[in-house]
Amino acid sequence: MQLYNTMSAKEREALLEQAGEDRLTLSFYQYAHIGNPELFRNHLFIAWDQMDVLGRIYVAKEGINGQLSVPAKNFQEFKNFMDGIYFLNDVRLNIAVEQDLKSFLKLKVKVRHKIVADGLDDDTFDVTDKGIHVGAEQFNALIDDPDTVLVDMRNHYESEIGHFKGAVTPDVDTFRDSLPIIEEDLKEHKEDKNLVMYCTGGIRCEKASAYYKHKGFKNVYQLEGGIIEYTRQVKEQELENKFIGKNFVFDHRRSERISEDVISNCHQCGKPCDTHTNCENEGCHLLFIQCEECAQKMEGCCSSECQDIIHLPDNEQKALRKGKHNSNKIFRKGRSEKLAYKQSV
Structure with a gap:
């Protein structure tokens, strides 16, 4: 049974350019209890390879996290396949703000210990016991509330080029570094403040919301669908965009422009730059x-x-x-x- 790519990235890139067909870059995640991640991984690879799906997907006992490039002509087939899996039925598919034929050049479905490394060793921590999801309109209202603390759950190199106005942006290298820092900084406000979190597509702040509920925080919220879905809703509903700069993404594009603000600098000369x-x-x-x-x-x-x-x-x-x-x-x-x-x- 062949469960690996036979075509190199360069060969795939040339093939995609030659075909010239539209592709959709998207991401999704779902926390769930998966009994046999290896068997599930094989099932996904075989099905998606036949649909010409490319991307990077992690499967673990705690769920699935995927960033994909799907041929536009095969999107409905892909959606039907997803809906046929009980815990992925109607899962949110975050369509990228900016599209690129070559966002991914291989299909990689890997089994991991966790879909988001958190450094936690706590058997009483249930990742599915998450905080309250809010859409763009409610999110804007919440972060205008003086009793709200807004926290960016991403890493320093992500928030450096773009973040929400007034957000706490921890100077951390990894998600696992941010969990104890934020808990310590906000320990006096477990009951009197709204803890509102956001990340790229929602996966990190969803785990964080469950973690902080477990640690005794009473009013825990997360931006549903992350920055990607927020941007879509802001445009569709003509809301105020409170995100400044670019949204860092983990594919060949590296970022999507959300606002025209350039809030970072070239690391070599200091000129305003966010590339x-x-x-x-x-x-x-x-x-x-x-x-x-x-x-x-x-x-x-x-x-x-x-x-x-x-x-x-x-x-x-x-x-x-x-x-x-x-x-x-x-x-x-x-x-x-x-x-x-x-x-x-």
Whole structure:
């Protein structure tokens, strides 16, 4: 049984360009109790591969989290398949604000210990006992209330380029880092404040809402569908948009523009900029913000050291990378000493 991609990313990219067919980038998640994640993973891969679905999907005993690219012509078939799974029937499908044929180039369905790593080891914590979901209109009203604390449940490199006005934006590298920090900062307000949380599509703040309820917070809310769904509702209902800047996304696009505000700066020269890139040196692959001028001057690299490396023969570059691997440190290195402006502030 073939449960892997036989086509490389480059081959897939060329095929998509040649076909020129519309595709929909979307995301979804659902917390549920899945008895056999491996069997469920196989079922999903076989069905979606036949529909030419691409993307990155995680399955665990606590549920499923997916970011996908679906051929527009196959969307109804995909939706019917999802509705045939009892806990995914009518699950919210967050359609991307901006579309891109090449948002994903492979289909990867992986079994994980958890769909959102939280660092928690608590058998009494039920992730399905979540807080109150609110839509864009109620969310706007809540965050205008002086008795509300609005918290961004994303990481520093996400909130740096865009966030809601007045939000607390923890300076953290991972979701698991934010949970104890927020609990400690707000421990005196478990009963007298509204704790309102948001994230990209809802998956992180849904787990956080269940966690903080478990920890004794009385008035816990989350933005339903996250920033992606908020943006759609604001446009459809002609509401005030309280999000400024860009929404960071975890595919080849890296971000979607929500407002025209540019609230961040190039990590190399300090010029207003909100464009993320990955260092061209494959042995570094650092995620950082780089303006067009610095991208041209530095050839897409984070430092002169990496710039020198990309001009070496391929075999020498591979030798330098041997025995090393990239991890989520590529995000943490947004604080790298190689980035002059970032270090200065």
